[in-house]
Amino acid sequence: MRVLCLVTIVVFLATDVSAIWNAFDIEYWRCVMKKTDICPDKDIKFYLYTRATGTRRLRIDVRNHRSLEYSGYDPMKKNVLIIHGFNGTESKRPMTILRDAYLSRNDYNIFTVDWRPLAKFPCYLSALSNMKLVAQCSAQMYSFIMENGGDARETTCVGHSLGAHVCGMISNYLDVKQHKIVGLDPARPLINRYGDRYFRLTKDDAHQVQVIHTNSGILGEVNQVGHIDFCVNGGKMQPGCKGHILRRSRCSHFQGACYYAVTVRNKNAHLGQPCMGTCPKQGSDWNLLPGKPIPMGEDTPFGARGMYCVDTHSTTDCPFE
Template identity: 65%
Template sequence: MKIDIVYCLGCFYVSGLLFIEVYGQIGAYFDLRYWRCVLKKEYDCPDDDIQYYLYTPHSGRRRLRIDIRNPLSLKLSGFNADKRNVFIIHGFNGTESKTPMTILRDAYLFRADHNIFTINWGDLTNFPCYLSSLSNTRLVAQCTAKLYAFVMANGGKAEKTTCVGHSLGAHICGMVSNHLTVKQHTIIGLDPARPLIDRYSNKHFRLTKDDAYHVQIIHTNAGFLGEVDQLGHVDFCVNGGTTQPGCKGNALRVSRCSHFQSACFFAKSLKYPTSIIGKPCTQSCPKKGRNWGLLPGKSIPMGLEAPYGAFGTYCVHTETKKGCPFE
């Protein structure tokens, strides 16, 4: 069995038949910190490297830290049990205070009908530490599940709660269900991450349609940074699913831009609920060429207005030439 390992400023890249056990035995007893990377080996929540914040229509962009050890934390932060809830989880090399997460936050604030919870795990997912980030998703999912349970125990309703994750954050949304006794109601995966996930992760460590009663996927860089084909109950393949209008530069910049566009398109659908419409099409995503395999059937809106119970792949064509249609 051949294993090639290349060290890269504190990250490991493994090729061949065996992937270094991201979920295995490296640093079995202590957190491993090297360069800017952190590999968590202690699984206790809450964890100082993972922060929970709440934004409400009254607080605006002023974030309020939530402490799940304090039963009054939600009440004192302006939580309204009558509103819907959203948990927003960023991806690799992100934070809750950077785009595209701030674009999502602001779109929900515009709606003014949600308690907006953001999970910040930026200290556990610095560039170029992709493998340690993959391992750390387990702890982030566990701690997010603790927050979810805390909100439900203090008046939140599962049927009014959605988990929205971008890239690795999408898979974390799915992994949250590993720690819950009641299945989540809705998950929206924004271009779920593909690198290594597609080859080495089983269903317990990636987002699948089994993780919630309604799982929606928005594909914008399928086959490169994002996963391919149908993952959820309903998948939207946007502009062919691979390269988005307005994304310019070298191949990596175009992929990264297209990957982020999933959050931008979803944010637009939050502010303008029926502005992005999908037509039924064949299951493959990305699409090759101009033939998207459109099928007969009813078109549906992408985003929160997608009908509960919808199933299949829907193709979306947008007219925008901007880098982000929401800005």
């Protein structure tokens, strides 16, 4: 069963000819599995983006107590920590789409976590193992922000796929619970079978945990994970994703980042209607419940609870790399 799961992951993610061709390269299979718990780590980098610097990233070094000051950090603004998932990086779409959405505002310090060497394709199993160190070092960064004037009540961790679970795991290394976490289609493969509550995103990891499901049951988690979950367009396959089923699944898995980015730019962009707590939904019947619609994403009311169904009316594919 373990081999089957791993093969399934590889098939889903190797959707282009170059990836298949690279499989014959020995270097391609040299995975990095960390066996240390020492932070900071050279393979885990933190960057700060501000409205003043635009897309020019500035690396933050927690060993330099003036690193944030020199990089243009403003303690009067809110903070967001963006964490990519497997086979990703902070400098690839759709993470850059999410980053740029925050840059369009003037009220955020935008921090990104880049753990690309520890999450590269095809090394899914080692990426799972490395999540613990990434979470530990990210918690160190989180604490560094707080020590330099950051407000925990104005700080959000936004993670995609495995990055969503890293956001949750950060709380294992903090004395105080995080205020808000947004999980963008938290990863399901192997985590659904072997991940305990310390190894996955749960509602215990922050005072508000919001989850957006876009490929539920395949690459993403099923049913309600956080305090409030949004099952988007049925939760399984997104209407803007075209092509064969493998590409549609991968595309749908990334789509949540773009849906969320829209809500960062535009207030109340996507509204959710209360519905039954299962996700994905079967067929066109979403089991809607009576109640007031609420906005998904950036403007979701704090304290909101339950499962909400969202129809984005979108037929546009979210670009990803």
